Amino acid sequence: MNEGKNETNGRTAEETVVSRTTLFVQHAIVNLCRLVVAVTFIVSGFVKAIDPLGTQYKIEDYAAAVGIMQPAGSLATLGLSVALSAVEFSLGVLLLFAIHRRVVSRITAVFMAIMTIITLWLWIAEPVKDCGCFGDAIHISNAQTLMKNIVLLASAVIVAWRPLQMVRFISRSNQWIVINYTVLFIVGVSIYCLYMLPLFDFRPYHIGADIKKGMEMPPGEKGPEFETTFIMEKDGERREFSLDNYPDSTWTFIDSKTVQVSEGYVPPIHDFSVVMQPDGVDVTEDLLANKDYTFLLVSPQLEKADDSNFGDIDRIYEYATGNGMNFIGLTASSDEAISRWRDITGAEYDFGITDGTTLKTMIRSNPGLFLLKEGRVIGKWSHNDLPDPASQEFKALIKNGIDNGNFDTAKKVVKVVIWFVIPLFLLTLADRLWAWSSIVRNTRKKNKLYKLLKKKKMRKKIVAGNWKMNLNLQEGVALAKELNEALTAEKPNCDVIICTPFIHLASVAQAIDQNVLALGAENCADKEKGAYTGEVSAEMVKSTGAQYVIIGHSERRSYYAETPEILKEKVLLALKNGLKVIFCIGESLEEREANKQNEVVKAELEGSVFNLSEEDFRKIIIAYEPIWAIGTGKTATSDQAEEIHAYIRSIIAEKYGKAVAEDTSILYGGSCKASNAPELFAKPDIDGGLIGGAALKAADFRGIIDAWK
Numbered sequence: 001m002n003e004g005k006n007e008t009n010g011r012t013a014e015e016t017v018v019s020r021t022t023l024f025v026q027h028a029i030v031n032l033c034r035l036v037v038a039v040t041f042i043v044s045g046f047v048k049a050i051d052p053l054g055t056q057y058k059i060e061d062y063a064a065a066v067g068i069m070q071p072a073g074s075l076a077t078l079g080l081s082v083a084l085s086a087v088e089f090s091l092g093v094l095l096l097f098a099i100h101r102r103v104v105s106r107i108t109a110v111f112m113a114i115m116t117i118i119t120l121w122l123w124i125a126e127p128v129k130d131c132g133c134f135g136d137a138i139h140i141s142n143a144q145t146l147m148k149n150i151v152l153l154a155s156a157v158i159v160a161w162r163p164l165q166m167v168r169f170i171s172r173s174n175q176w177i178v179i180n181y182t183v184l185f186i187v188g189v190s191i192y193c194l195y196m197l198p199l200f201d202f203r204p205y206h207i208g209a210d211i212k213k214g215m216e217m218p219p220g221e222k223g224p225e226f227e228t229t230f231i232m233e234k235d236g237e238r239r240e241f242s243l244d245n246y247p248d249s250t251w252t253f254i255d256s257k258t259v260q261v262s263e264g265y266v267p268p269i270h271d272f273s274v275v276m277q278p279d280g281v282d283v284t285e286d287l288l289a290n291k292d293y294t295f296l297l298v299s300p301q302l303e304k305a306d307d308s309n310f311g312d313i314d315r316i317y318e319y320a321t322g323n324g325m326n327f328i329g330l331t332a333s334s335d336e337a338i339s340r341w342r343d344i345t346g347a348e349y350d351f352g353i354t355d356g357t358t359l360k361t362m363i364r365s366n367p368g369l370f371l372l373k374e375g376r377v378i379g380k381w382s383h384n385d386l387p388d389p390a391s392q393e394f395k396a397l398i399k400n401g402i403d404n405g406n407f408d409t410a411k412k413v414v415k416v417v418i419w420f421v422i423p424l425f426l427l428t429l430a431d432r433l434w435a436w437s438s439i440v441r442n443t444r445k446k447n448k449l450y451k452l453l454k455k456k457k458m459r460k461k462i463v464a465g466n467w468k469m470n471l472n473l474q475e476g477v478a479l480a481k482e483l484n485e486a487l488t489a490e491k492p493n494c495d496v497i498i499c500t501p502f503i504h505l506a507s508v509a510q511a512i513d514q515n516v517l518a519l520g521a522e523n524c525a526d527k528e529k530g531a532y533t534g535e536v537s538a539e540m541v542k543s544t545g546a547q548y549v550i551i552g553h554s555e556r557r558s559y560y561a562e563t564p565e566i567l568k569e570k571v572l573l574a575l576k577n578g579l580k581v582i583f584c585i586g587e588s589l590e591e592r593e594a595n596k597q598n599e600v601v602k603a604e605l606e607g608s609v610f611n612l613s614e615e616d617f618r619k620i621i622i623a624y625e626p627i628w629a630i631g632t633g634k635t636a637t638s639d640q641a642e643e644i645h646a647y648i649r650s651i652i653a654e655k656y657g658k659a660v661a662e663d664t665s666i667l668y669g670g671s672c673k674a675s676n677a678p679e680l681f682a683k684p685d686i687d688g689g690l691i692g693g694a695a696l697k698a699a700d701f702r703g704i705i706d707a708w709k
């Protein structure tokens, strides 16, 4: 035995403290990264979702840059816009709540990897100036986007590397509520904003904005500078000239190119102008200086404009003309499109031409209505939500010349909080209270006095894995580490044991904390020591740090001819060396068909363990494993299993008394899986499982352990 080592897991106390500290630091880093990624995803998903058309325009910019030409405003790009924001927002929320931690963290890492590659391309090739990560809310340069994405990718990879260290805010049983609510909410927000207008308007034409001010150049600022080069030819010689050294007329002009030489300051509004049709008069200045109200019916593409609400538009037009106000249609479309619109809607108002991108920036509705006074934006409406000139609200707006309150940002923030944050907060609170009260209940149950009073059963709940002859050393150690980490991150409600091949024991003992995950062997010799080539004694097993040993497995009984006498010796030697024994019993198919199962299990107990003193018998865990169910996919039904478990307990009671029987853990084994474990474990005499095939993958095994929750 190693001096100074902890007997159970072979580590010194110092090593244990170091590994706990490492684990704590890992926890802190993983959770910090998870918060950074979650919050960024939630913000960027939300600002995209509130402006589906803006996100669609950005996607179309990208598509154009890579030469995938989608017709502008196509359904495919709009669908992609809604889906992208929904995925981003939902991933953020799921990460925040630590829901489906493994899969969500992996998807997030893959998502970030793709985004980082795209932004690397953006940075190198500059196909678009603004990546659009945060819609119009925050504009960052391509270099900044790349930096941001590298940080996010690194954080996402750290989270995906140790997903189970993310602290959960909500129990697994209630996760589905968060998932469905989040997806419904964010898709709902997108649809609402598509039908109405973006919930929050981050563009320079928001309500209250002064367009004239937005066009001003702050004193001392310089605009961007451009340089034009002229390619000229004379006598077969081609040369480049600038405006400064433009040659005489003996040179012939061939071509010219203009490049931007300095960024300069670009005012937020730099391309607002209105040229009336058909006379071509520029009315921009008059329009912005007009002290009366001007209604602008804005339609970037008149040929695609929704004409279903033309009645409401006409009503407002009549109201405007009747009250001495201006009403102008603004579009980037052709004269034919304007006359088609007039034909369809009977529109009598004049049209002015404005740049299409400007119009799309002004309002996310085609058509949308704008109300201006002295260049200030007084109101904005989607064609689906046009104001009623007769309403009190509208009259108040016209009277006061200020926002009527519908667009009050604070009110909208409150709406989002009421519709999303509060419901999820209340759900989390209820969930945590419920979890806390069940902890209190469990603690009370564990209290000895309580147990004495209630005479509750004291036996342990156990899930033990029997790896059999599977997994090489490296695979075995990796699985043990994975389980150890998962169980450390989230404590199970039962004892968990893994029984491994002999050669794994020493290495696995070093890799796990046996306070969390205990270790056992699958067998031991029936001899104490000596010339027994190939055998491994109980003492050797114990010296690896293992605490348990499986004895009497049906595979050993049948393939290696282990008789009740041999098993009796093994049990004695295991106990002598301080090992706890998982003793297996169970009938074959023929015996079950002959209804001899009770007889068989009784004989097996009598043959190998009923010779023990009461004190020693208390160190035995019984595993009932019907041979016909082992590795066959056939499970005993929970009623069948309960019946025979109750019988086994009754014969233990006959032999050692009721108290011992009540304290003995009896496990079920044979095709036990996460799907059937809850039903089996719900039976009063089934205290857990001895698991074969499903113990070979951490997730499967964890699923069975979680059946005790």
Ligand code: 13P
Pocket: 466, 553, 625, 629, 630, 631, 632, 633, 669, 670, 671, 672, 690, 691, 692, 693, 694
């Ligand atoms: P399976 O879970 O693969 O049926 O094996 C049961 C068993 O033999 C455990 O010892």
